[in-house]
Amino acid sequence: MKVKIHALFEYLLETTEAAPEAIVGFSLSASPKLGDYLADLDPNQSLDWNGRDFRGLPELREQVLAQAGLTGICTPADVLITAGAAEANYLSILQRLQPGERIVIETPGWPQAEVLAKAKGAEIVKVARSEAEGWRLPLDRLAAAVTPGTRMVFLTNPNNPTGNLMSAAE
Template sequence: MKVKIHTLFQYLLETTDAEPEAIVGFSLSGSPVLGDYLDALDPKLSLDWNNRDFRGLPELRSHVLSQAGLHGRCRTEDVLITAGAAEANYLAIMQLLQPGDEIVIETPGWPQAEVLAKAIGAKIVKVTRQESDGWHLPLDRLRDAVSERTRMIFVTNPNNPTGDLLSAAQLDELVDIASGVGAWLLVDEVYAGLEWDGPRAPSVAGLYEKGITTGSVSKALGLQGLRTGWMICRDAALIMDAVILRENSSEIMNIMGEVIAEIALRPARYQPAMKKARKEGAANLAEMNAWVDSQPGLTWVPPRAGLIGLARLPAGIDSDSFARLLLQEPYRTFLLPGSAYDQPDHIRLGVGGGAEVNLHKGLDRVGEALKNWGAS
């Protein structure tokens, strides 16, 4: 089994040393600094693992259930702390999929499931979200896509990268589709809590015995560097299988990630942090909407949740060429081409990152590059 690089990661690798002066498309909230947590850290904390539970600190797992609204539906034993949502997705997919199994995925969507499924030798069935339909997940076509051979359905909610949001009723329908063929339903919730249009959707781990919820502190809280996420599932065998696989890869969590994440998810800190993230995200989204409206030929469906969305470029502009042009003088601005999500006529716009990403400056420069495209 060889895992091949995806277009998204390839572009990030190739542009790491670009040193842009502005970023348009930042995918997480402004990041706190270590000093924000020093008052709650024990200077005598051992830098060994937590010495309490291979599944993660019990109090951290309890906080995870609280923020997902799963207390009473799931137990702390149903939570496994992982190195971000990416590891949680990896552990579930690698333990559940076998060569020849079918996995149903959305497109555009987070590419990890497709990359891993190809490496395993599973059959990939794609269900396409249409821009003309507001990027909504077409549940009727998804129902037609599943079969008795479907082992897993993988979606993101809120959707990464369009920002569409499944409602509680739509999630119930998705559960009905999965349960009808006995498939696992994995829902990546990394942007949950940043809803602009509608309430937070229920977590699938509380709706379905074979439902798997994954998430992290990376996006809404801006704590990507902690590499701390989780998997929630009521199937005890799956959680144990994930523990066993992780024993042969990362083995255990890093104690600093666990401890700081536990502090960040304490209600007294979590609620103000989320309020701040929503306030800043909403303000940046309003600025982004106004800017898109002012650009001739540029259109987008504003995200209903999360910090990113896809904008359609004016006719004749290739997203890869445009993104690389932006990295050069005089623009020095980073954004992700839509080709990373199989949408070559689009660019990814984002409203995260705080003041340090210089969003306003970046938008001005992207506007100049669009205006000057023909001359360049």
């Protein structure tokens, strides 16, 4: 069965009190985009990322440096804004870790690091926390696990899943 779109449109015009411009067409024409509406309201709210820095807004990167106490040590160009910790972990592990390189991971710990390290073919060395030690990070075992060939040490603070928070001395 063929549907005659123009006939349907004409029927709608004849049977409703709506003006032609009030009827939204769902034809093959381009759909309006949220970014277009935002840009009309305020150009700074546009979702058009052309010409924008993929690392994040410079003002935000400067604030991150200030909050971390790294102003003067690092520059805003050293900061990458991500859409959360999972994306940051993903980018750092997949970009910095190469097959065969060593990563030291605490256990129990956030599982994403181990999964990504396995995907890269890395050598994974685990440092175990234990309930008997109050889930504290065993710094002596951590130091022993780190060798000159260690490419990355992955720790979470507070530790996930134990919730243990490292002290300033640690």
